[in-house]
Amino acid sequence: MIVGNGPVPQRAAAIIDAADLVIRFNDCRSCGAGGQKTDIVAVCNTGRPALAMLGGGLWKTNAAVRQAGEIWCVRASDTFRVLRPQLAASHPDLDDLCDDYTDGFRAFAKATGRAFHTVAASTHEGVDAALKQFDAGAYVVPSSGMIAIAEVLAHWRRPDDRVVLAGFGHAGWEWHPFAAERRYVDDLISRGRLSRLDQNTLSAFAQEPDTHVP
Structure with missing residues (x-):
């Protein structure tokens, strides 16, 4: 279950918490209506979001972060190193977007006994290539989700896994290609690569044998 920070349908919490593995993002605002179980926290490890999480101590003591056994950094350092001079010319107001805080998240994971994973530049490149098929237009970077x-x-x-999304509204920062991402996700769903837990599919998930919705 990959749970974004957008709205989740009512009564989805039990379905999400019954998943074998739950991935949440950044400050895990999906907790609550989106259940509590958190196995992996995927963080935006560059720019202001990363600085805010590592500074002040609130993120590190977040209940979901404390529960998670693994931290993922979704922004590849090499990708953003190459991007920096391009943004300096095209988007000078985003001068801190490429500031890399991967080492801070790695140190936190090591100090607290959590596994740590950095997403490779090849994954970012693959998403960029795929989005071209869905009229992405001008954008800066794909979303962390x-x-x-x-x-x-x-x-x-794994071959027998079902990957389910919840809390993905495909809306937010203006320089993410959210409309194209929605079309890409819909295409993945149509090809059986993903499922989406939303108000339209909630009943079907709730009726599955191992799922209980109070």
Whole structure:
């Protein structure tokens, strides 16, 4: 179960918590209506979001982060190193977007006994290539959610696994290609690579033998 920070349908918490593995993002705002179980926290490890998480101590003591056994950094250092001079010319207001805090998250994971994983540049490149088929237009980088989905499908999904999304509204920062990402995700769903837990599919998930919705 990959749970974004967007709205999740009512009564989805039990279905999410029954998953074998739950991935959440950054400050795990999906906890609550989106259940509590958290196995992996995938973080945006560059720019202001990363600085905010590592500074001040609140993220490190977040209940979901404390529960997680693994931290993923979804932004490849090499990709953002190459991107920096390009953004300096095209988007000078995003001058801190490529500031890399991977080492800080690695140190936190090591100090707290968590596994640590960095998503390779090849995953980011693969997403960029795929989005071209869905009229992505001008954008800066794919969203962390899209990168995590691609990483799971490319390197972590086993043949008998079902990968389910919840809390993906495909909306937010203006420089993510959310409309194209939605079309890409819909295509993956149509090809049986993903499923989506939303208001339209909630009943079907709730009726499965091992799923209980109070």
